[in-house]
Amino acid sequence: MVETTVRVENLKKWFPVRMGFFGSLVSRRELFVHAIDGISFEVKKGEIFGLAGESGSGKTTTGRVILRLTDATSGKILFRDEDITRLRERQLKPFRQKMQMVFQDPYESLNPRMTVLDTVSEPLRIRGGLSSKEIEDKVYTTLAGVELIPPEEFISRFPHELSGGQRQRVGVARALTLEPEFIVADEPVSMLDVSIRAEVLNLMVDLREKLQVSFLYITHDLALARHTCDKIAIMYLGKIMEGGPIEELIFEPLHPYTQALIAAVPVPDPSSQRIDVKVKGEIPSPVNPPSGCRFHTRCQCYIGDICRTVEPQLIETRKDHFVACHLYGSSKQPAGKAGGD
Amino acid sequence: MHLLEVRNLKTYFTVKRGAVKAVDNVSFEVQKGEAMGLVGESGCGKTTVSLSILRILPSNGRILGGNISFKGTDIMKLTEDEMRTSIRWKGISIVFQGAMNALNPVYSVGEQIVESIRLHEEYVTKEEADERVQKLFELVGVDPSRRNNYPHEFSGGMRQRAMIAMALSCNPDLLIGDEPGTALDVIVAAQVLKLMNDLRMKLNLSMIMISHDLSIIAETCQKTAIMYGGKIAEYSDVTRVFKEPLHPYTQGLMGAFPGIRAEKTRMLSIPGSPPDLLSPPPACRFHPRCKYAMDICRTKEPETVDVGNKHYVACHLVH
Numbered sequence: 001m002v003e004t005t006v007r008v009e010n011l012k013k014w015f016p017v018r019m020g021f022f023g024s025l026v027s028r029r030e031l032f033v034h035a036i037d038g039i040s041f042e043v044k045k046g047e048i049f050g051l052a053g054e055s056g057s058g059k060t061t062t063g064r065v066i067l068r069l070t071d072a073t074s075g076k077i078l079f080r081d082e083d084i085t086r087l088r089e090r091q092l093k094p095f096r097q098k099m100q101m102v103f104q105d106p107y108e109s110l111n112p113r114m115t116v117l118d119t120v121s122e123p124l125r126i127r128g129g130l131s132s133k134e135i136e137d138k139v140y141t142t143l144a145g146v147e148l149i150p151p152e153e154f155i156s157r158f159p160h161e162l163s164g165g166q167r168q169r170v171g172v173a174r175a176l177t178l179e180p181e182f183i184v185a186d187e188p189v190s191m192l193d194v195s196i197r198a199e200v201l202n203l204m205v206d207l208r209e210k211l212q213v214s215f216l217y218i219t220h221d222l223a224l225a226r227h228t229c230d231k232i233a234i235m236y237l238g239k240i241m242e243g244g245p246i247e248e249l250i251f252e253p254l255h256p257y258t259q260a261l262i263a264a265v266p267v268p269d270p271s272s273q274r275i276d277v278k279v280k281g282e283i284p285s286p287v288n289p290p291s292g293c294r295f296h297t298r299c300q301c302y303i304g305d306i307c308r309t310v311e312p313q314l315i316e317t318r319k320d321h322f323v324a325c326h327l328y329g330s331s332k333q334p335a336g337k338a339g340g341d
Numbered sequence: 342m343h344l345l346e347v348r349n350l351k352t353y354f355t356v357k358r359g360a361v362k363a364v365d366n367v368s369f370e371v372q373k374g375e376a377m378g379l380v381g382e383s384g385c386g387k388t389t390v391s392l393s394i395l396r397i398l399p400s401n402g403r404i405l406g407g408n409i410s411f412k413g414t415d416i417m418k419l420t421e422d423e424m425r426t427s428i429r430w431k432g433i434s435i436v437f438q439g440a441m442n443a444l445n446p447v448y449s450v451g452e453q454i455v456e457s458i459r460l461h462e463e464y465v466t467k468e469e470a471d472e473r474v475q476k477l478f479e480l481v482g483v484d485p486s487r488r489n490n491y492p493h494e495f496s497g498g499m500r501q502r503a504m505i506a507m508a509l510s511c512n513p514d515l516l517i518g519d520e521p522g523t524a525l526d527v528i529v530a531a532q533v534l535k536l537m538n539d540l541r542m543k544l545n546l547s548m549i550m551i552s553h554d555l556s557i558i559a560e561t562c563q564k565t566a567i568m569y570g571g572k573i574a575e576y577s578d579v580t581r582v583f584k585e586p587l588h589p590y591t592q593g594l595m596g597a598f599p600g601i602r603a604e605k606t607r608m609l610s611i612p613g614s615p616p617d618l619l620s621p622p623p624a625c626r627f628h629p630r631c632k633y634a635m636d637i638c639r640t641k642e643p644e645t646v647d648v649g650n651k652h653y654v655a656c657h658l659v660h
Contacts, residue, residue: 054526163614193382193615194553194597198608205607220527223556223601227608250601264531265601266556270579277531282496 003080005182005214006066006099007042011075013058013065017287033286035061037238038075040314043182046212048204050229050246052219052261054283057235059218063184066216067099068092079182097127100175104187106167110159116143117155120173127178138177145210146173146203165196172203179211186218201228222265226250231320234258237286237294240314244321254323256301293326301327342413343370344547345394345433345515350407352386352393361618363389363402365571368645371515371564376541376548378558378579380594381568382615387551390568391517394549395433396424412514430461434508436501436537438520443504444492450500451488454507461511477506481536498529505537515547516540522557534561555598559583567591570616570626573645577652587654589631625657633658 014032036058043049051059064070066077068084077085084095103109110119120139124130130138143151146169159167168188175183185204189197205228207213219225225232226246233243234257242255253259260279278300284290290297296307303326312324352364364386371377379387392398394409396416409416411432419428437443445453454477455470465473475485481502492500501521508516518537522530538561541548550561558565559579566576567590575588586592596609613630616622622629628638637657645655 054528165610165614195382195593195611196614198597198610199612202607202610222527223599224608226601227599227605247605260528262601264528266531266534266554266560267600267602268556268559268583268595268598269600270559270583277528277535279528282498282529283526 002047003045004042004078005045005047005080006216007040007076007078007081008062008066009040009076009078010038011036011040011062011065011077012038012073013061013070014073031287034238034289035286036065037289039233039235039238039240041233041240041243043214043216045181045214046208047231048208048215048217048229050217050219050225050232051235052222052225052232053235054220054261056237056283056286058238058286059235060186062235063101063186063216063218067101067184068095069101097123097178098180099182099184100178100180102168102171102175102183102185102188105191106164106171107159107191109171110167112159115156115158116148116162116170116173119159119170120177123174123178139173142173142177145176145207146170148173163196164192165199168192168200169203172200172207176207176211176213180213182214182216184216184218187220188217189224190219190221197224204228222250222261234261237283237289239294240322240324241295242321242323242325243314244318248318248321254317254321254328255295255325256299256327257295260298260300293324303327343410344373344375344412345371345549346408346410347390347394348408348410350390350393350409351405352389352398352402353405354389354399354402356401356619359619362571362621363618364393366407367566367568367571367573368407369566369573369576371547371549373514373547374541374545375564376538376550376562378562378565379549379551379568380553380555380558380565382553384615384618385568386571386618387568388519389571391435391519391549391551394517395429395435397429425461426463430457430508430511430513432513433515433517434511434513435517435519436504436508436521439524444500446492449489449491450495450503454488454503454510457507458510473510474506477510478503480509480540481506497525498532501525501529501533502536505533505540509540509544513546515549517549517551519551520553521550523552523554537561555583555594556600567594570621571618572626572655573653574627574656575652575654576645577650581650581652585652587648587652587659588627588656589633589658590627593630625655 013036014034017031053059065072072085076083079095117139121135124135124138140151148154148169189200204215217229229246232246232249233240236257242258253262264277279298281298292308292310293312296302306326312326314322314324316322317328348368350364350367354361354363367390381387393404451474454474458470459465474488478485478488483499483502522533552558562579565579565582567574569590575582575591586595593611599608611630616626624640624642625638628634643655643657645653647653648659
């Protein structure tokens, strides 16, 4: 059996809404942004797990909470079966080395005053215990690993002397120096030019093969996810609507939201006519998410009161393929109205 | 007669270090009711083309050569006033990428559209203009009663719809969409693109769709021009370009855009990065990244040739 690298159980992250002095006098109720509202999934060793959804669905927050960059409101984060949800900073340090992040914007996430050597070696220097010669060797091998070849040509360059794709490779190299087991890649290519996106995504795929690193790949682009991920979960307003193996999810999407997302992806073929966009409106505010199924306000398959009143649970319809929708029955849920089938 | 004809357009920007050759010898035409796609990566000059057509370039940009004729009138010869009263908005209008930034936050959305109508058609009264706004809102699928709302009360998709309404307010013949879906979420972007497509057919509009996404062009346009480094690399029918891409850059872009249902393959990227237009590579601007580059590519600029059926390619490989 393949090991699980990261597992989250019923994870929640609510951000309080600041109301200001007068607001707090008028309204006694505290308001929260339900950024993540009870999600569970696991990322296996050497797997690229995609997290997709519209902006505001909570995918970035999920990545940050897992890395303990921000604290969870409730729920559990397990790293190789060890609960790290409430560890203090000092106890967390060994885990920090094993979990890294690649940021969205390679133009903003590299310090313009640091050379490639400084940037990539900084994690090693912070960890300590290596001589400067060893650090330099390690940087060379890491740079070669992300195909910045020959490394000596890049090592003393500053970020402005690199192209977008090269910068993002430096970002990946920085994440790799400590030999992590898990990397959160938050929209790593959305700021890059189309012709060079593939090089960064292919790099991710190769590293997975070579080093058995697990990735949480956060994206809004299902077409790219299709060619990169092994599994994917679709998020909407802080909930997972559907999750499963990527091929199954793309070719046989179950949830109306997944179907809508896939239908909205333009196809690079002039002879295929786009399927009509049936979903209306935009993602509602996460401060007051809709009752029942969160998608019911926009759903093209609305089947009645049950969608509005009862929240559908994730059920496994096929091996590893989960969906939270009343169209597929809502097993353990006490039905408000005679069942959902 | 073509609705819009651009011939050998040359637009440069002057900066401290020299001249940025943003658009260099670009030619294309758009017919009545036709949608043309301008595709390319950031910095390839596609937005500059549209700004040149409307003559709304920033102060350091200059059109150094070429002709732009719209309905037979040479736009380059018109005065600023004539541009405002007869071309901008009445003939050609544009929807920009960031709808959220294009609207003024301190005026209601309706007021802003009324203002733009009255600026271009001075004889229209406020009441008439307001009536027109209501009709436009219906046309683009926003509840007309929302016209007195301020931009922050609109969602991103509604703002983009309002921008489209504004662009259509003076019945233009040509609508330019500069990445109209890019800043929006996938589903909303699809809604907006569908709206633009429906409007084009309903009003028999011509359209120039600017995008970096080949698949959007495939779905909305009949013709396309692939731009690279300020020049047009390939120009033809959408179907022809997609079925039989001849320029290596077009082929590369296709590889970088896997279809969502296409066979799972390793994605292809084009090595290197887009050129710096301050000092673009000599001869063919694509040669440093081209896997077929030959000696001639480094010394002689390829001419644009018609390989048959109005399929134009600028590459030594097809000569």
